[in-house]
Amino acid sequence: MKSFGSIRRNFAPWKDPAAKPYIEFRNVTKIFGDFTAVDNLSLNIYEREFFALLGASGCGKSTLLRMLAGFEEPTSGAILLDGQDLRGIPPYRRPVNMMFQSYALFPHMTVEANIAFGLKQDGMPKPDIEARVKEMLKLVRLEQFAKRKPHQLSGGQRQRVALARSVAKRPKVLLLDEPLGALDKKLREATQFELMDLQQDLGLTFVVVTHDQEEAMTMADRIAIMDKGQVMQVATPAEVYEAPSSRFVADFVGNVNMLEGEVASRDENRVVITGASGAQITVEHSGDVQPGTHVAFAIRPEKIKVSSKQPVGTGANAMQGEVWDLAYLGDMTVYHIKLDDGQVVKASSLNSARIHDDPLTWSDRAWISFTPDAGVVLTR
Incomplete structure (x- = not known):
């Protein structure tokens, strides 16, 4: 299987002021009775982008997808595709x-008949249909299953048939609503990479709706984090994780510790935050x-080091507490450290060696420490 890493690494049209969005949501609102599903939302998606709408159930992401597909009409605002309203x-x-x-496959039809259905509906000549179906079967690596019915296939194979049928008509945009939700964890992880490569092969724009953070982080060029019908942040997976724009985004994506405090001082490059207990964070x-200013300092568990001895060289960013809980997960150990001010901080450590020189267990006194660039300051 070929790699598209170099293509994805250089793909960032949203950074180009001259780039024109392929899909535009302009102040879109959708109201069902007395419930506002989408609230004055504006969003741009670019051609050939793999874009993810990520959020909890009821946040409006599926409604947004259905409006783009034409199954719902906006109450107000406009949706444009390639400049067309x-x-x-x-x-x-x-x-x-x-x-x-x-997947909505026809159970009485074979794999090839399922893929050909939409092409027949469009009146495509029979030789062209046969050539297109053959091309799609090869694309999703199901040539040997062409004569089987859906019930004779695995979940992953049915997913690929549905995908082949969806792209057989060569749409400009493919919309995927929780496309991997019916697959088991191991197959879902493998299929994520297949979808990424397939999207690059086809040169299409993919918009996927998911509530699975890992799925969005793995597949998407950019992610829109949604809550209550609004977009909270649009950014690349790395930016969403490392530089969340708000407490909501930081808490929604991955695990995070929030240390509340007040900015005591600042210089050109750094600020000092003082917590309720008097501990200082640089x-x-x-x-x-x-x-x-009252702020939250957000830091991911893997950025925190746990040790039994007071660390050297971290300055203000070291605090003492007690091992309140821990979990050994094989590849890593997760610690819950109850600080002396009562707050519980979560830290994780990779188990890179079979034997630990500094073992810690329940009720041990422990230090946590982190570098000044390990977390971010959030004001909202």
């Missing part, structure tokens, strides 16, 4: 196709926050 255009006339979580990623 989609309002009033029925789903079957839109250059998009949607793949549902259930931080580099602080934006333009000013002294006297």
